[in-house]
Amino acid sequence: MAGAAVAAAGPAQWVQANVTGNGLAVLTLDRPKALNAMNLDMDIIYKKYLDEWATEPTVKSVLIQSSSARAFCAGMDIKGVAAALQEDRASTLPYQVFAAEYSLICEIANYKKPYISLMDGITMGFGIGLSGHGRYRIVTERTVLAMPENGIGLFPDVGFAHIASRSPGGGAVGAYLALTGARISNPADALYVGLASHYVPSQDLPPLKEALLQLDLSGDAYQKVEELLGMFSKTPEDEPKLKGLLATIVSCFGRNLPVSGIIEALQAEEQSEDPAVAEWAKGALEGIKKAAPLSLAVTQRHFADVAAAASDTKNPLSQIEGVMRKEYSLGTKTSMRPDFLEGVRAVLIDKDQNPRWKPEDIKHVDHLELEEVLSPLEGHPPPF
Template sequence: MSNEPQLLVDRDGALGVISLNRPEALNSLNRAMVGAMQGALDRFEADPAIAAVLVKGAGERGLCAGGDIRMVHKSGRAGDGQGLAFWREEYRMNVHIARYSKPYIAFMDGIVMGGGVGISAHGSHRIVTERLKLAMPETGIGFFPDVGASFLLPRSPGELGTYLGLTGEIIGAADAILAGLADVCVPVAQLPALQDALATLSPAADAELVGDVVAAFATDPGPAPLESHLPLIDRCFAGDTVEEIVEALNGETDVFAGRTVERLWQRSPTALKITLRMLRLGRQSQTLEECIDREFAGSAAILTLDDFYEGVRAAVIDKDRNPTWRPGRIEDVTAAEIIRFFKPHPDPPIGAAGR
C-alpha cells in the first residue's frame, strides 16, 4: 500500500491537475478524496492563473471504478450515516463539475464506471481513449445509476441511455461518444503530449481554445458497435415498464435481443424498476440539480433494501457473482414497493436554492 496521498493536486502551467491516486483500488472515490477534490476545484476556480482543470487517474487500469461501495455497505449495516454523507458530498461535487466556470477536462482512460462517470461525463471536455471501459453497472448490485446519470442517460440518442442504465453494459470509446457521455477520442500514448499542450495555454484561455487544442490530438475511434442496434434498442426500450421492455425483447429474433434479455435477468428486479422510473423522470426534468436531489432520496432509501446488501456482497465482498434477489422475478416487484424510493428527502443535497 502506497503512503502517497490518495488524491494528488498539482499545477502544470495554466493547468490545474487533479490525479486520483488509489490505483490498487482502481482509483475508487472515498469521502476523503471527494473532500480533497472539491477543495482543489474551489481553489483552481478562484485562481486567475489557472485556465482549466484536468482530472485523470493514476496507474494503467482506469480513471475511476466508482465510489467506495464497500464503505457504503458497511455504513448502511451499521446505520452510522457515513454512506449517505459520502453520497451527499459526491453528488454536490457532480453538480459543481457540471456548472464549473472554467474548462473541466477529463481523461477517461481505462475503467470509468459509476462515480467515475460522475467526475468525467459532467465535464466540458470529455476525452476517451482506445482503452475505455465505461459502464453504469449499478443494477447488478441492487442499486440504480446515480451521480447524475438520471439526467445524462435520458439525453442519449433514442433509448440508448435506457439500455445502458438497465443492462449496465460496458462500452468503449465510440459508443461512449455516440451516447453523449464523451466528446473525442485521443490515443492513450498521446495524453502526456496533450497535457503539455494544454499547460501552455494562457490563463485567459476559454473553452473554445481548450477545444481547439484537444481537437488537434483527436482521432477517429472507429465505428460504434451499438449504432447498428439502435433501431432495435429504440423499439424495445420505449416501454414504461420493465415487463414491457422484456416482452418486446422476447418478440425479437435478433441474437442481440436475446443476449440483452439474459443480461436483464441477472440484474436485481427491484433495481431495474427503480432505474427505469429514475430515467423516465429524469427525461422530464429540466435540470441536473433536480435529478441529483431525486437520486439522493433514492440512495437513502436504497440503504433499507436487502438487494443492495446482497448485490454488494456478491460483487465486492465475497465475489461469488451469485446474488439471490428478493423478489427474484420482475413481476413480483410491486408498484407500492417502488414508490418509497421516490419520496423527497427532507434534506436534499442541492435543494431549491441551488437550482
C-alpha cells in the same frame, strides 16, 4: 520506514493536486489498488480543490487524470459504505457520501473553467460522475464505460439519467445502458452516446498532456483548449455499433414500457433473423437477469421521468441540480434496502455471483414499495 510508508497512504495521497506555471491545475487520482474508487474523504478533498481553483485567478483550466492506465475511476467505494451499514444499519455514511458526490457533480456540471477528463481505462459509476458532466471528456481505445449499479442492488445514479436523457433515440440508448449495465468499450460508441467529447489514442496521451502544460491559457482558455484537443483527437475507425441498433433499442427501451414489457420486447428481438440484433438482445437480457428486480423498476421509472422532462425547462428534472436532488433520495433509500448488502456480498465479497434478491422476480415487485422508494426522502433534505 515501511510503517511510515503505510501510514502515509490515505486520501491526501489518493487525490493529488498541482498547479503548473501556465495555469493548468492537474488533479491526479492515485489509488490504483482500488481502481481509484472514491471514498468520502477523497470526495471532500476533490471538491476542496475545485472550489479553490474556481476562484483562483491564476488557474485557467483543470485537468483530471489517473496515475494508472488501468482505471480512471471505477466508482464509489462501495465496500466502505456497505461495511458501515453492515456494522450499523442506522449509519449516516450513505447520506454523507451521496451528498458529497452529488454536490461535486453539480459543481463539475457548472464549472466556469475548462474541465478536462482523461477517461483512460475503467470509467464506471462515479467515475462517469466525475467526467461525464464536464466539458471535455477524452476517451482512448482502453476506456471501458458502464453503469452496473443495478447488479449490486442500487441504481445507476451520479446524474447518468441526465446524460441518458440526451442520448440518441430520445434517451432510449441511455436507458438501455442503465437497465442492462452494458459496457461501452469502443470510442465510437462512447462518442455516439455522448459520454465522450473526443477520442485520443492512448499513445498520444503523453504528448497531449505535455502540450496542455505548455499551452498559453491566457485570454479565451476554452478556445485554446478546444483547438489543442482538435489537433490530437481522432475519428474512430469503426462505426458505432449502437447506431446500427438504434431502431431496435428504441423499440425496446424508448416506449416507456415497464421492465416486464422491456423483457418481452427483448425476448422477441432475440428471435430476430438479424444475427447482430439477436446477439444484442441476448446480451441485454443477460444484463437484466443479473440485476435486482426492484432496482430495475426504480431505474425504469427514474430514467423515463428524466427523459420526459428534458425539453421542459420548468421541470426540475430537466436540470442536473434537480436530477441530483431526486437521486439523493433514491440513492439513500436503495442503499438502505437489503438488496444492497446482498449485492455487495455476492458480487464484491464472496463473489459467488448469486445474489438472493428481495423480491427475486420483476413480477413480484410490490407497487407500494416501489412508490415508497420513488417518493421524497423525509427528514434528510439534500444539502446542496
